[in-house]
Amino acid sequence: MIWLDKKDIWFPDPEYAPADFPLAFGGDLSPERLLFAYSLGIFPWSSEGEPIMWWSPDPRMVLFPDRLKVSRSLKKVIKNRGFTVRFDTDFETVMRMCASVKRKGQSGTWITPEMIEAYTKLHKLGYAHSVEVYLENRLVGGLYGVSLGGVFFGESMFHIVSDASKVAFVKLVERLKEWNFDMIDCQQSTPHMARFGAVDIPRKEFLKILRNSLKKLTIKGRWK
Incomplete structure (x- = not known):
């Protein structure tokens, strides 16, 4: 196992990382280290109480924006349900809701107070973004992630009203498609993301797309 200290910011080459095991442990969650990590995939x-674990799984689930699939029923929800969608209006609350809202078959959360503090710093620096979904002025769903170049790295989503997180995701992908993003990183393979058109690709292919995408200008600051 490779342990990182808090002084030097570096990572092992993800090309040779384990497929389903952390490539490194330790270090910190400073903005500099987080941004460097994402740039390497x-x-x-x-979980809380564990050392920081750094991952680069193989395969990697991604969604290419122009391959987004939206079911007929979800299109009706978006059109008729009365949701209001906003970007970057309440980032920290979205993170806290992602941490606290219960998920079927899961107990606990990996979104620790240290993670919330770290990603809120990234948000203030213009690299982390949130999508909020409101119903009658009440926050009922949302998601957050990190943006670098032409890649959006999805982190987590939540809903307390049915379909609210799905609406957030569709609106995010539509925005990223307008901005000519190359892909959305979904990290782990899930049937939920597959229904939107996400696919598993080899890590080697993911890293190649990422390197090319980082040549694009990062859209920093608040997304309106």
Whole structure:
């Protein structure tokens, strides 16, 4: 196992990382380290009380924006349900809701107070973004992630009203498609994301797309 200290910011080459095991442990969640990690296709994921674990799984689930699939029923929800969608209006609350809202078959959360503090800093620096869904002025769903170049790295989503997180995701992808983003990183393979058109690709292909996408200008600051 490779342990990182808090002084030097570096990671092992993700090309040779384990497929389903952390490539490194430790380090910190400073903005500099987080941004460097994402630029290499690496992300942190661990539970409270555990050391920071850094991952670069193989395969990697991604969604290419122009391949988004929206069911007929969801289109009706978006049109008729009365949701209002906003970007970057309440980032920290979205993170806290992602951490606290219960998910079927899951207990606990990997979104620790340290993670919330770290990603809120990234948000203030213009790299982390949220999508909020409101119903009658009440926050009922949303998601957040990190944006670098032409890639959006999805982190987590929540809903307390049926379909609210799905609406947030569709509106995000539509916006990213307008901005000519190359892909949305979904990290782990799930049937939920597959229904939107996400696919598993080899890590090697993911890293190649990422390197090319990082040549694009990062859209920093508040997304309106």
